[in-house]
Amino acid sequence: MTRKFRKPCVQEFTKQQENDAGIIMSIHSDPARETMNCPVCKTQTLLPIELENGLPAYHCETCSGTWLMSNEYLRWLKNQPQQAVPEIEATPSLNLDVPIAKTCPNCGYFMLRFDVLPGHTLIVDRCSNCNGIWFDHQEWDALSARGLHTRINEFFTKPWQDKLKSIESHQKLDTLYREKLGEADYQKVREIREWIRKNPHQAMLFAFLQSDDPYKI
Ligand SMILES: [Zn+2]
Numbered sequence: 001m002t003r004k005f006r007k008p009c010v011q012e013f014t015k016q017q018e019n020d021a022g023i024i025m026s027i028h029s030d031p032a033r034e035t036m037n038c039p040v041c042k043t044q045t046l047l048p049i050e051l052e053n054g055l056p057a058y059h060c061e062t063c064s065g066t067w068l069m070s071n072e073y074l075r076w077l078k079n080q081p082q083q084a085v086p087e088i089e090a091t092p093s094l095n096l097d098v099p100i101a102k103t104c105p106n107c108g109y110f111m112l113r114f115d116v117l118p119g120h121t122l123i124v125d126r127c128s129n130c131n132g133i134w135f136d137h138q139e140w141d142a143l144s145a146r147g148l149h150t151r152i153n154e155f156f157t158k159p160w161q162d163k164l165k166s167i168e169s170h171q172k173l174d175t176l177y178r179e180k181l182g183e184a185d186y187q188k189v190r191e192i193r194e195w196i197r198k199n200p201h202q203a204m205l206f207a208f209l210q211s212d213d214p215y216k217i
Pocket residue numbers: 038039040041042044060061062063064065
């Protein structure tokens with residue numbers, strides 16, 4: 001995707017903002033440094049761009065990574081229409097991460113890495129001090145294509161990370177059962193399980209199945 005370059009602008013900041021889900025995103029109020037270097041390429045200066053309409057960001061021309069200030073993101077987010085929460089779909093696995101520890105181009109703190117999508121190597125780096133966010137090449141576009149670019153703030157919360165772990169563990173066990181039982185038996189046992197769970201005589205069905213001789217009193 002080609003990005004429109006822009007001139008650096010004077011930014012407005014608030015001390016604390018809260019999104020509709022009640023997640024406090026940022027208490028950092030300093031403006032972005034005038035010159036910031038790419039956290040991947042180190043010496044390449046980040047250039048100001050307009051990432052989306054009305055969303056200023058900073059772009060590395062060498063590695064195509066993108067830096068986003070949290071206050072600018074929040075201000076843009078406030079003007080975005082409410083969208084239905086998209087389900088995370090199984091898609092061919094993406095591997096977009098540049099797997100190195102990065103330091104914040106804005107304040108120099110180490111950035112924390114957050115897994116975002118189950119089954120994909122899409123890891124967003126976030127500064128624990130100024131809350132700025134780094135997207136490696138194509139990460140923003142991959143999130144945007146899934147309608148997740150308006151939910152970035154949720155990635156750093158426990159509910160999102162817990163959901164991610166739960167989906168990943170489900171996927172792992174699903175693969176394991178399929179391998180061990182074989183496709184036909186796995187499907188059959190899943191159907192039986194569903195039938196038992198919905199049956200009003202669930203306890204009796206379990207007892208019948210588990211008993212060596214269900215006709216013996
Ligand atoms: Zn770079």
